[in-house]
Amino acid sequence: MINPILASSARQRMRSVRTPILVTLYGLLLLAFVYFTSFNAFGQPTFTIGELRRSVEGYVYLLIVQFGLLVLVAPAMMAGSIAGERERQTLDLLHVTNVNSLSIVVGKLMESFGFLCLLIVSSFPMMGLILLTGGVDLLQLLTGVLFLLLVALAALSVGLAASVFLRRTVAATVVAYLIIFAIGAITVAPIFYDVQRIGKIYTTARDANHIITTIEGYTPISFVINPVLGLLALIVDQTKLLHTTIGQFSHTLNVTFEYLPFGRYVIYNMIFLAGASALLVLVSALRLRYRKADRPRLRRDKR
Amino acid sequence: MLQLEGLTRYYGHFLALDHLSMTIGDGELHGFVGPNGAGKTTTMKILATLLRPSEGTATLNGVEVSKNPRQIRRMMGYMPDFFGVYDKLKAWEYLDFYARCYGFGYQERMRMIDNLLELVNLQDKRESYVDVLSRGMKQRLCLARALIHDPSLLILDEPASGMDPRARAEMKQILRSLKDMGKTVLISSHILPELSEMCDSLTIIDHGRLVFSGSVQDLAGHMSGRAPIRLRLLEKDNAAHLEQAVQLLKQVPGISTISQEEQNLLSFQFEGADEEVADLLGMLTAQLPVLDFHRQPMNLEKVFMEVTQDD
Numbered sequence: 001m002i003n004p005i006l007a008s009s010a011r012q013r014m015r016s017v018r019t020p021i022l023v024t025l026y027g028l029l030l031l032a033f034v035y036f037t038s039f040n041a042f043g044q045p046t047f048t049i050g051e052l053r054r055s056v057e058g059y060v061y062l063l064i065v066q067f068g069l070l071v072l073v074a075p076a077m078m079a080g081s082i083a084g085e086r087e088r089q090t091l092d093l094l095h096v097t098n099v100n101s102l103s104i105v106v107g108k109l110m111e112s113f114g115f116l117c118l119l120i121v122s123s124f125p126m127m128g129l130i131l132l133t134g135g136v137d138l139l140q141l142l143t144g145v146l147f148l149l150l151v152a153l154a155a156l157s158v159g160l161a162a163s164v165f166l167r168r169t170v171a172a173t174v175v176a177y178l179i180i181f182a183i184g185a186i187t188v189a190p191i192f193y194d195v196q197r198i199g200k201i202y203t204t205a206r207d208a209n210h211i212i213t214t215i216e217g218y219t220p221i222s223f224v225i226n227p228v229l230g231l232l233a234l235i236v237d238q239t240k241l242l243h244t245t246i247g248q249f250s251h252t253l254n255v256t257f258e259y260l261p262f263g264r265y266v267i268y269n270m271i272f273l274a275g276a277s278a279l280l281v282l283v284s285a286l287r288l289r290y291r292k293a294d295r296p297r298l299r300r301d302k303r
Numbered sequence: 304m305l306q307l308e309g310l311t312r313y314y315g316h317f318l319a320l321d322h323l324s325m326t327i328g329d330g331e332l333h334g335f336v337g338p339n340g341a342g343k344t345t346t347m348k349i350l351a352t353l354l355r356p357s358e359g360t361a362t363l364n365g366v367e368v369s370k371n372p373r374q375i376r377r378m379m380g381y382m383p384d385f386f387g388v389y390d391k392l393k394a395w396e397y398l399d400f401y402a403r404c405y406g407f408g409y410q411e412r413m414r415m416i417d418n419l420l421e422l423v424n425l426q427d428k429r430e431s432y433v434d435v436l437s438r439g440m441k442q443r444l445c446l447a448r449a450l451i452h453d454p455s456l457l458i459l460d461e462p463a464s465g466m467d468p469r470a471r472a473e474m475k476q477i478l479r480s481l482k483d484m485g486k487t488v489l490i491s492s493h494i495l496p497e498l499s500e501m502c503d504s505l506t507i508i509d510h511g512r513l514v515f516s517g518s519v520q521d522l523a524g525h526m527s528g529r530a531p532i533r534l535r536l537l538e539k540d541n542a543a544h545l546e547q548a549v550q551l552l553k554q555v556p557g558i559s560t561i562s563q564e565e566q567n568l569l570s571f572q573f574e575g576a577d578e579e580v581a582d583l584l585g586m587l588t589a590q591l592p593v594l595d596f597h598r599q600p601m602n603l604e605k606v607f608m609e610v611t612q613d614d
Contacts, residue, residue: 004403012391088387092353093448097404098376 004099005107006114013115026069027122033065034058034126056135056239062127063144067231070116070152075176077115078159080169081108082288087169101289105281109153109160116152120145140238147234147266150273151227155180157280164284187226194220198260199252215259223265230269237262304329305350305456305487309359312345312511319345321511322359327489327504329455332482334502335491336603338611342511343491344384347460350489351381363456380449384460384491388441390434394425397433398448405452419447423477439470446477457481459490463497475501495603509611522606530599531560531570532580537592538567544591545569551590555583567594 013019038058082105085091094104127145130136136144162176163169197218205212223229236242247254305327312320320342327333337343348354350361352372361368368375389397395416402412420426423443428436433444442462449457462478463471471494478501481488492498498505499519506516515522536544545567552558552571557579561571573580584596 001403001406001408004400007403008389008392008396008400011396012389015391089383089385090387090389092351092381092383093386093401093445094404095353096351096376096381097401098373098406099404 003103003107003110005094005104006111009108009111010114013111019115023119023122026119030062030065030123030126034062034129037061052133053135055130055133056241059127059130059136059141059144060235060239060241062123063148063231063235066120066123066148067151067227070120070148071155071180071227074112074116074152074155075159075162075180076173077112078108078156079163079173079176081105081112081160082163082284083166083169083172084163086167100285102281102285105160105164105284105288109156109281112156112159113149113153116156117149120148120152136238143266144234144238147230147270150270150277151231153277154227154273154280157277157284158183161280161284164287184226184228188222188229190225191220191222191229194218194222195250195252198256202252202256202259212259214261215256216261219265219268223262224268224272227269227273230266230273233262233265233269237266304364305489306362307346307359308361310346310349310356310361311358312342312349312354313357319511320349320356323508323511323513324359325506325513325516327487329487330482330485331503332478332488332490332501334498334505335489335508336495336498336505336607337491337508337514338607340510341508341611343508344460345511346508347381347383347458347489347491350458351379351383352376353381377452378454379456379458380452380454382442382445382449382457382459382462384464386445388433388436388444390432392433393430394420394433394436394444395429397444398451401448402451407451415451419450422450422480423447424473437470439466439473442466442470443474443477446474450481455486457486457488457490459488461491461493463492463494471497495607499603507607507610514610532573532598533564533595534569534571534587534593535595536567536569537594548587548591551587555586 038054038061082091085094124145127141131138131141158179159172159176162172162179166172166175198215198220201215201217202212223233232242232246236246243254243257247257253260307323307325310320310323311318323342323346335343335346345354349356350363350368352368352375355369363375363378366374366378389400392400398416398419399412402415407415417426417429420429423446425440425443425447428440433441436444442464446459446462449459459478463474466474475497478488478490490498490502502519504516504518505522507514534548536548545563548569549561552561552569555573557574559572559574561569564570573583575583580598584593587593587596
C-alpha cells in the first residue's frame with residue numbers, strides 16, 4: 001500500500017495552481033538559459049565543428065543551474081513538512097493513528113522528492129539536445145541526472161531534519177539554509193590538505209622518474225563530501241572541461257589534472273550523498289518518535 | 304474500563320496533575336469538568352498517549368497506557384480541543400487519509416467512510432473541501448475521524464467549543480448515538496448544563512486535583528439539599544397573597560431563607576423529604592392561587608463555582 005502521507009500530500013500539491021506554474025516557469029527558465037548561452041548557434045545557416053562544442057557547454061550549464069536551483073529550493077520545501085503540521089495542529093492527529101514516525105518522515109520526503117523529480121524530468125528535452133550533437137552519451141547524461149537527484153535528496157533531508165527538530169516553519173527554514181551553507185563550507189575545507197597530499201604523491205613519483213597514469217594512492221576527502229566539488233568532478237569526467245578554471249585555483253591541480261580519477265570521485269560523492277540522506281532521515285524519524293509531546297503552551301483562554 | 308491511579312504530571316516545576324485517581328466504567332458517558340488550566344487537557348493527552356505521566360498509571364481494559372501506547376491507540380479515539388485540517392482535501396479524502404494511516408484496505412475504507420459521514424450527518428458534504436466547512440462541520444468531521452477504527456473509548460476535549468446552539472444540539476445527538484453503540488465516552492466541556500443533562504457520571508477537577516468523581520445522581524443528591532424552591536403566585540391582588548404566602552411559609556418547619564425574587568415570585572430553602580414537599584404544595588394551593596411551584600434542578604454552574612477556586 002502506498003504511504004498515505006505521500007499520497008495525500010501529493011494530491012494536495014497537485015491541486016494547487018502553483019504547481020503547474022512552477023513546472024512551466026522552471027522549464028521556460030532552463031530553456032531560455034540554454035538557448036541564449038549555447039543553442040542559438042544552431043539557428044544559423046551554417047556552423048562550425050567548434051560551435052558544436054557549445055551544446056556540451058549547454059549541458060554543463062544545465063547541470064550547474066539545476067544544481068543551484070535544487071540546493072536553493074529544496075530546504076524551503078521541506079522546512080514546513082513537520083513543523084507545519086505542528087503549527088497547523090495536525091501532528092497529534094497523525095500520532096494517534098499509530099502510523100510510525102519513519103513512515104511520516106519518509107512520506108513527506110518522498111512527496112517533495114517526487115516533485116523535484118518532476119522538475120528535473122522536465123529538463124530532459126533540453127539536456128537531451130546534447131545527445132544530438134555529441135560530446136556526452138546517454139549513460140553520462142543519466143549519471144548527471146542521478147547526481148542531481150541525489151543532491152536534491154540530500155538537500156531535502158536537511159530541510160526535513162530542521163523541520164523535525166524545530167517547532168516553527170520559519171525557524172526551520174532559516175536553520176536549514178544555515179546548515180546547507182555550513183556544510184558547504186566545512187566540506188570544502190579539507191581541500192587544502194587534499195591538494196597537499198596529491199601534490200606530494202605526484203612529486204614523489206615524478207622525482208623517481210615513474211610514468212604516471214593515474215594518481216590512485218589518495219582519494220581527496222573534499223571531493224567525496226562536498227557536493228559542489230562532486231559536481232565539478234562530474235563535469236570534468238564527462239566533458240573534460242574546466243581544466244583551466246580549476247587550474248587557476250591550484251597549481252598542483254593544474255599539473256596533476258590529467259591523472260586524477262574524477263569519475264571515481266563522483267561515485268564516492270554520490271554514495272556519500274545517499275548515505276547522508278539516509279542518516280538524516282533516520283535521525284528525524286527517531287526524534288519524531290521520542291518527542292511526541294510538545295512543551296505545552298500554558299495558555300489561559302485562547303478563545 | 305478506564306482506571307486512573309495517582310496520575311501526576313509536571314511541566315518543569317509546575318504541577319499540572321496532582322495524583323488524579325478516577326474510574327470510568329464501560330459504556331458510560333463521563334463528563335470532565337474544571338476551570339481552564341485545571342488539567343483536563345493534560346489528562347486527556349496522557350490518555351491519548353501523547354504525553355507521558357510523571358507518576359502514576361492509567362489503564363484501559365487492563366492495558367497500561369504508558370507501557371503499551373500502540374495497543375491503546377487501537378482502542379481509543381481522540382479529538383483534541385484545537386486541531387487543524389488539511390487544505391485541498393475533500394471531506395471523504397480527509398477520512399480516507401486517516402483510514403489509510405490506520406491501515407485499512409480500499410474496500411473497507413470506501414464502506415466505512417460513507418457510514419461515518421452519515422453518522423455525523425455530513426453525507427452531503429462528502430465532496431466539499433474541508434477547509435471551507437463551518438466550524439461545527441469540521442468538528443463533526445474530526446469526530447468521525449476519531450471513530451474510524453471503531454474504538455471502544457472516545458476522548459473528546461471540548462467537542463462542542465465555539466459551536467452555536469443548533470450545532471451543539473446535533474453534537475449531543477451524535478454523542479447519544481455513540482453511547483447507544485456501547486462506546487465509553489470521556490468528554491470535557493465548559494457547557495455545564497448540557498453535561499449534567501447528558502452524562503451518566505462526572506469528574507470535577509481543579510488545579511490538578513480531584514474534587515468530585517461519581518454519578519450525576521450522587522452529585523445532585525449531595526447538592527440538591529441546597530437547591531431552593533420557587534413559588535410563583537397569580538399576579539392579581541398579589542401584594543396580599545404574597546404576604547399571606549410568607550406567613551404560611553414561616554410557620555412550616557424546615558423552611559429558611561425566604562426571599563422575594565420578583566413581584567409575585569418567592570424562593571426559599573426547604574429541608575424535607577419528597578412527601579413533605581408534596582404536603583407543602585398541597586397546603587399552599589389550598590389557600591393561594593399558585594401558578595408555579597418547583598425545585599430548581601441542580602445547577603452545575605453553581606456547583607462548579609462553589610467547588611472550584613478563584614484564580
